[in-house]
Amino acid sequence: MVSAQSAEAQPASRRPPLPVKIVIAGGFGVGKTTTVASISEISPLTTEADMTTAGLGVDDASHVPGKQTTTVALDFGCITVDESLKLYLFGTPGQDRFGFMWDDLALGALGALVIVDSRRLDDCYPAVDYFERLELPFVVAVNRFDGAVAHDLPEIRWALAVDDAVPLITFDARDKLSVRDALLAVLDRALERARRTGQPRT
C-alpha cells in the first residue's frame, strides 16, 4: 500500500481501494483460519478473544485432535487484487450463538466458502442453511485433513442435501494454490449469478 506519510498528500490521492469480500464459513475447527492464513498477504487479524476462555462449555474441542483454541469473533485476511481493488476474506465464527455476526459479514459479499470436515459434517449445517436462505453464491469445500476425506463426495452431498448446482469440492486449507482454486470456485458461482441477473455495468 502506498505510504501516505507526507503532509502535503491530499486525501483524493490516497483514495482507498474498492473492498470486496468472501466469507469463509464452517464449523468449529474446520480450518477457516488456516485457509485465510494460506493465501492472505497479511497475517490473519483477529478482533476479539480466544475461545479457550470466552467459549468454554460452548465449543467442544475434545473431538478435534490438537485443536486448543479458536476465535470467538472473526479473523480475516486480504489480497490486493490490483491497486484499486482489495479482496477481504472473513472467517466467521461457526457457532450458532454468533449468528449475529453473519448478517454483517454476508451483506455485500461476493460469495462464501463453506468449509467442511468430513468427520463432522453436521457442523456446517448452519452455514449451508444460512447461505441458501440468503441466496448468496457458495461452494462447499471439504478440507482434506492429512490428505484424506472420510467419505466420498457423493455421500457428503447426500448428507448435506445441497442442490446439485452447488459445487462440492475438496481442498487443502494449508495449501495456497488449493485455497486459491477454492476461492475461484466461489467466484465462478458469483459470476454465474451476476450474468444471470444481468446487472448492467455501472
Add this chain to the structure above:
Amino acid sequence: MSHDLPEQPAPLSGALIRPFLDTVADHAGDGQGDQAGPACGWLRPFLLTSGRVARDGAIAIETQVVTTEQGRAAGRELSYERRDIVTLCCDPQSVAEIAAQLQLHLGVVRVLVGDLSGEGHLAVYLPNADAAEDVDTLLRVIRGLRAIG
C-alpha cells in the same frame, strides 16, 4: 453525527454489542479475568462510546477509512482511541483492520468512526453495494487470484 442510544435499538446494532458484553460479564463473575485475552475486554464498549451503539448500518466491516488533512492536523488534540484511529488511518484501513489493530470491539469502532467522520477528521468510503453482482468487478478479482502462483 449523533448516535444517541435509541429507544428501540435496531436489531443489528443491539445484537452486535450484546454478546461481547455478556462475555465480559462472565469473566468478571467467575474470576477468570486473568485469562481474558485482549485488554479491550476490560473496557466496556459503552464507556468508549458514551453509551451509544452503532446505528449507521452503512459502515460495513470492510468499509475503507482514511484520515483527512483536518484529522491529521487535529490528531494530537484528540483523546485516546479517537487519536489512535486518526493516526492509524493515515494509511487507508478497513473498519475490521482498525478494530483488530487497536484491539477495539467492532461496534465501538463503528461508533467512533461515525463520529470522527461527522467531525471531518476521517473520510469514509462506503462500499459499492453493487460490486458483488458486477461482472467486471468479479472478473478483476478472478484475474487477480489466477495471478497468484
